[in-house]
Amino acid sequence: MNNYKIIKEHIDIDAVEGGTVKAQLELEKNAKYLIGIAITSDRDELAYHRGSQKILINDRELFPEGYETRLLMSGLNVSPDDRMASIGSIPTGNGKLDVWLTDSFHDYYPFAAYRIRVYAYSITEEPSAP
Amino acid sequence: MKTLVHTLTVTQTTKRQMFKISLPRNAKSIVGVMVRVRNVEKFNAEWRREFTGYYSENVGTVWMNASNEQGCFYSQDLNLLRDFYNQDFLKPINGFFFPNGEGWYHGKRDEFLSIDVPLKCHQLEGYFEGNVPFIFELESYEVKIYLKLSLS
Numbered sequence: 669m670n671n672y673k674i675i676k677e678h679i680d681i682d683a684v685e686g687g688t689v690k691a692q693l694e695l696e697k698n699a700k701y702l703i704g705i706a707i708t709s710d711r712d713e714l715a716y717h718r719g720s721q722k723i724l725i726n727d728r729e730l731f732p733e734g735y736e737t738r739l740l741m742s743g744l745n746v747s748p749d750d751r752m753a754s755i756g757s758i759p760t761g762n763g764k765l766d767v768w769l770t771d772s773f774h775d776y777y778p779f780a781a782y783r784i785r786v787y788a789y790s791i792t793e794e795p796s797a798p
Numbered sequence: 799m800k801t802l803v804h805t806l807t808v809t810q811t812t813k814r815q816m817f818k819i820s821l822p823r824n825a826k827s828i829v830g831v832m833v834r835v836r837n838v839e840k841f842n843a844e845w846r847r848e849f850t851g852y853y854s855e856n857v858g859t860v861w862m863n864a865s866n867e868q869g870c871f872y873s874q875d876l877n878l879l880r881d882f883y884n885q886d887f888l889k890p891i892n893g894f895f896f897p898n899g900e901g902w903y904h905g906k907r908d909e910f911l912s913i914d915v916p917l918k919c920h921q922l923e924g925y926f927e928g929n930v931p932f933i934f935e936l937e938s939y940e941v942k943i944y945l946k947l948s949l950s
Contacts (some may be wrong), residue, residue: 717839734803736836736942739908775936776839 672793675699677783683719683771685779691786695763699790702760704752705730706789707740711782716741718777719784720769726761733768737784752789760790800825800949806941808858812928819922821947827917830910830946832873833860836876837939838930860941862924864915871915872924875940910946 679693695702702725709715717738723730731740742751767786771779804819835857855878862872926941 671939717836732801732803734805734942735801735944739857772940774837774839776837 672791673698674703675719675783675790675792676787676788677790679765679767680783680785681767681769682781682783683714683769683779685771686773688768688770690766690768693759693765693767693786693788695765695788695790697763698792699760699763701757701794702755702765702788702790702794703757704744704754705740705790706752706787707737707784708787709737709741709782709784710795711780712743714777714780714782715784718771718774718779718782720772721784722770723786725758726764728758728761730755732760733770737769752787757791757794764772799829800947802945802947804928804943804945806943807938808926808928809938810906810928810930810936810942814925814927816925817923819924819943819945821917821920821922821945822949823920824949825917825920825947827948828842828864828871828913828915828922828945829948830912830944831862832908832910833872833874833876833941834908834944835876835939835941838936840936857915857939858928858930858941860924860926860943862943863923864919864922871913882930910944933934 675696677693677695679691681689681691683689684762705723707715709719716738720734721731722733722735722738740753765788769784800822802819802821804817806815806817808815835920838857857876857878860872860874860876861870863869864871922945930936
């Protein structure tokens with residue numbers, strides 16, 4: 669049985685029209701392995717259609733530039749247990765999660781101020797095999 | 799494992815657009831593909847409103863080749879997703895949450911198609927052939943190609 673602790677942290681990023689914004693989340697020092705990412709927004713439809721992001725952990729690329737925000741979002745019709753995008757268990761190293769949020773033009777969804785919230789789920793110990 | 803994203807910007811006058819994607823030197827095989835179009839929601843909405851049964855739902859066709867020896871490894875007709883579901887029949891309940899509008903939700907989850915294409919060269923080539931009718935006056939739209947690569 670695993671007796672590690674799951675640490676949930678988040679960072680908010682405000683989108684800039686047609687531009688890219690960088691933010692950095694410093695993970696808690698006890699967080700040893702990053703296991704998942706999830707994204708929510710205060711304007712779901714804008715983040716869904718306009719947003720894309722690049723995510724790096726400890727200079728290791730998790731999601732490349734242009735990776736759409738919609739692929740990491742989930743709605744009410746998804747069970748809470750399934751809302752995190754699993755990424756295996758990646759050592760957190762120096763514990764810095766870098767996120768670049770890019771807003772892209774969309775014909776049908778004009779820009780209005782929106783922010784995304786990036787959740788990082790980490791564990792304190794390496795998960796043991798079942 | 800590495801994910802790669804390639805974006806093609808397609809104008810409505812484009813008939814066929816060739817593209818080349820450079821892959822990392824240490825890429826061993828392609829293990830997942832997903833192609834989707836962005837910024838065609840206007841087309842989608844107009845289509846829903848002005849359905850005549852005449853226009854095609856097809857946005858275009860994408861075709862990809864990993865090396866000359868293998869031939870085409872991926873080809874797909876990109877169709878508009880009818881992934882908007884109207885929840886207005888629940889108005890008595892969700893009117894509380896959506897007092898000024900209609901309730902819709904997206905019901906399609908984008909997923910990678912699992913494949914296994916060993917790479918003999920580190921360049922991928924292909925084309926996209928657009929098919930959006932002129933009546934919808936889309937200036938441009940994007941085709942996004944997501945590749946999941948296994949690295950050595």
